[in-house]
Amino acid sequence: MTLSLSKDTIQVTKEQDVVFLKNRVKETAVKIKMGLVNQTRLLTAASELVRNMMRYANGGACIIEVVSSGRANGVRLTFSDSGPGIPDLDAAMRDGFSTGKSLGLGLPGTKRLMNEFNIKSKVGEGTVITIIKWN
Amino acid sequence: MDKIPILRLGAYLLVSIQVDLYDRLALTLEADLVQMVNKTGAKGVLIDISAVSIVDSFMGRIIGNIASMSKILDAETVVVGMQPAVAITLIELGLPLKGVHTALDMEKGMNLLKTMIGDSSGEEDQETDPDYDDTIA
Ligand SMILES: Nc1ncnc2c1ncn2[C@@H]1O[C@H](COP(=O)(O)OP(=O)(O)O)[C@@H](O)[C@H]1O
Ligand SMILES: [Mg+2]
Numbered sequence: 635m636t637l638s639l640s641k642d643t644i645q646v647t648k649e650q651d652v653v654f655l656k657n658r659v660k661e662t663a664v665k666i667k668m669g670l671v672n673q674t675r676l677l678t679a680a681s682e683l684v685r686n687m688m689r690y691a692n693g694g695a696c697i698i699e700v701v702s703s704g705r706a707n708g709v710r711l712t713f714s715d716s717g718p719g720i721p722d723l724d725a726a727m728r729d730g731f732s733t734g735k736s737l738g739l740g741l742p743g744t745k746r747l748m749n750e751f752n753i754k755s756k757v758g759e760g761t762v763i764t765i766i767k768w769n
Numbered sequence: 770m771d772k773i774p775i776l777r778l779g780a781y782l783l784v785s786i787q788v789d790l791y792d793r794l795a796l797t798l799e800a801d802l803v804q805m806v807n808k809t810g811a812k813g814v815l816i817d818i819s820a821v822s823i824v825d826s827f828m829g830r831i832i833g834n835i836a837s838m839s840k841i842l843d844a845e846t847v848v849v850g851m852q853p854a855v856a857i858t859l860i861e862l863g864l865p866l867k868g869v870h871t872a873l874d875m876e877k878g879m880n881l882l883k884t885m886i887g888d889s890s891g892e893e894d895q896e897t898d899p900d901y902d903d904t905i906a
Contacts, residue, residue, distance in 0.1 A: 747861050
């Protein structure tokens with residue numbers, strides 16, 4: 635059972651919002667005393683997902699939560715947008731797949747960096763990605 | 770708009786990134802550095818990232834781009850001071866920064882650059898190196 639202990643929603647539509655979001659994620663990780671390497675993994679993942687949201691969906695929202703499951707605390711981030719959606723999720727999750735002429739490592743790399751990774755996407759409706767890093 | 774200063778020291782260009790790079794800053798640095806290498810004919814580029822706590826795939830790619838474009842212009846790039854947490858994260862992300870040389874600190878980075886470039890300026894060892902005499906004999 636994963637319990638949510640705190641919840642904070644941040645709208646992301648411009649570059650300053652991105653900086654603000656990253657700072658909030660960092661504060662949250664520090665607050666629950668997440669180790670440095672995990673903090674770095676979490677912030678890097680957040681950086682990848684917020685960039686995707688800006689680039690492919692013109693922005694969206696991110697919910698930052700402190701979650702608890704038995705002995706562990708963690709940070710859960712939920713990125714949701716109402717962009718075009720991802721037609722082929724299997725392809726998008728493959729290393730090197732990009733429709734944006736970039737490295738295609740954001741989604742598969744984020745999955746490797748996180749303890750939990752969940753993606754839902756529907757063409758014409760949008761994309762929701764949830765990640766958890768336990769400290 | 771913010772800019773990251775590029776210092777010129779003889780045949781080298783030195784950059785110390787003191788803030789976490791956001792996209793536009795990174796792109797500006799890439800363009801400025803490549804232009805500087807071209808204009809000055811620099812032989813080596815040293816990039817200190819010891820103050821950088823996050824390198825994602827976008828910034829990793831820019832570092833890689835700087836190295837590969839400099840290489841085309843005949844300059845070597847060394848990245849120094851990467852935090853261990855950043856190095857671990859980059860590997861897991863799947864971006865091991867191929868083709869980018871790394872060193873622990875500025876001094877080691879500078880030595881590495883000198884070795885790669887075969888710099889003889891201000892140093893006597895090449896003159897006194899017997900192999901050197903052989904090759905010109
Ligand atoms: N929020 C999103 N909305 C729509 N498409 C997305 C979104 N995030 C990712 N994608 C799609 O998934 C692909 C892979 O994303 P990613 O792994 O981050 O690599 P990259 O961003 O380098 O292309 C993108 O090229 C894009 O087509
Ligand atoms: Mg991406």
